[in-house]
């Protein structure tokens with residue numbers, strides 16, 4: 001079956017599975033104290049996520065938790081708040097734990113001035129022990145990046161950077177409110193490489209107004225000219241009921257599912273032609289990259305930052321809206337600044353909500369994550385009579401097999417190359433929460 005026909009058949013709405021259950025199911029029904037105790041009791045080394053919620057301006061497609069800010073002093077107040085948050089954790093019993101991975105996400109981490117980046121790093125060093133093989137990554141916006149900021153990130157030990165490029169055509173950039181000529185992207189990678197930060201990811205987005213085969217060919221050419229080792233090709237998630245600014249894109253018309261898949265398959269061809277491997281969903285990487293190696297040795301992992309290595313670490317997140325993960329809980333901080341700071345000032349860790357996973361949740365999560373990360377399921381890996389318990393999902397997978405998306409075998413099943421495009425649809429067969437009509441998701445293709 002042609003990909004266009006497969007899209008018609010399988011196009012649906014569903015989660016991106018950066019967690020299971022998804023954040024839509026976090027609530028206050030498990031007490032903050034219980035969720036915090038789970039973080040304190042999980043004595044693994046940490047992967048620390050720090051959320052920087054400020055952006056200099058708003059991109060109309062944005063689905064992140066961020067707010068426009070023009071006063072850089074706000075970031076100093078925010079670093080003070082992060083210090084209070086870490087102080088509360090220390091008082092609650094969190095020792096100076098080893099950290100194998102740090103990620104600054106946003107918003108825009110390079111909203112911070114060089115002095116603020118130094119302050120944030122001093123905070124990390126006060127509360128945590130960085131390991132020798134630390135992976136330290138940061139999301140960057142080339143439009144507001146300077147050499148001095150990159151040097152400050154390098155001083156902190158950053159060794160990987162993700163540059164938000166999205167699309168390099170003028171027409172699309174004007175429509176989405178993000179003017180970013182290629183010269184800015186080239187300058188950003190030059191600053192990074194000059195400072196010794198050589199592991200570079202590029203983020204692109206498809207599904208934006210005015211994108212077509214020709215314009216996207218140029219975007220891909222520009223992205224490859226930056227010589228990244230990883231490339232993420234995000235499917236624009238149009239969710240105007242959650243992100244009101246996205247509504248303004250509708251007047252330009254948004255590419256339909258067929259056009260989007262056309263753009264994606266075009267990108268696949270171009271990137272594979274340039275030596276990249278398709279990891280699945282939205283990620284590509286060069287063969288020597290850690291993500292490809294992790295896929296091969298079975299340690300590839302998925303969390304709120306997307307695909308990741310270091311799945312053996314407990315995710316400890318600080319800052320507004322950030323989400324932490326232990327073996328059987330997710331815990332999210334307050335999403336609005338007044339509630340976040342009020343909690344800190346009153347001496348409470350700013351936990352807003354979360355979930356304690358049942359044994360059933362943990363089982364389904366491991367199946368979904370194996371599918372998303374390893375592209376295969378082996379029945380013997382799970383503590384249940386898989387064929388019996390998931391008989392209805394396996395029946396539906398026979399249809400996927402007929403269409404060339406999965407290969408069923410006596411011991412399990414695997415996703416085919418074409419099936420990687422429909423990975424979310426296959427994972428959804430094992431999701432017990434999808435029947436809830438009150439929850440809305442973005443399109444899977």
Ligand code: SF4
Pocket residue numbers: 054055057058059062063064066106107108141164
């Ligand atoms: S896309 Fe990035 S820079 Fe643009 S508003 Fe969202 S978080 Fe900020």
